Amino acid sequence: MRFRLGPRPDVAPGATFDRLRVLDHVVVTDAEGQRRTLCEVQCGCGTVFQVRPESLRSRQTRSCGCLHRDQSAERLRRMWATAKQVAAEEVACPSM
Ligand SMILES: [Zn+2]
Numbered sequence: 031m032r033f034r035l036g037p038r039p040d041v042a043p044g045a046t047f048d049r050l051r052v053l054d055h056v057v058v059t060d061a062e063g064q065r066r067t068l069c070e071v072q073c074g075c076g077t078v079f080q081v082r083p084e085s086l087r088s089r090q091t092r093s094c095g096c097l098h099r100d101q102s103a104e105r106l107r108r109m110w111a112t113a114k115q116v117a118a119e120e121v122a123c124p125s126m
Pocket residue numbers: 049073074075076077093094095096097
């Protein structure tokens with residue numbers, strides 16, 4: 031079994047989740063008037079934002095969004111690389 035039941039990852043200040051580091055806990059009142067605790071986190075890129083502790087624990091939130099942006103940029107770059115390669119092959123092919 032690779033899965034082992036252990037203590038849930040702690041979201042105390044100083045804990046890190048991929049690019050995110052927990053700075054502090056803040057209590058906010060949501061739209062329904064419920065008080066809830068959010069984690070104030072700083073992303074590796076420097077962005078500070080607030081996120082639900084559940085999202086950190088479940089690893090739903092792992093960056094401010096830049097992780098996703100990076101992946102999109104990488105995909106785009108690969109697409110371009112392929113396009114350039116295709117263009118190069120077309121040039122290399124002698125046209126009859
Ligand atoms: Zn970020």
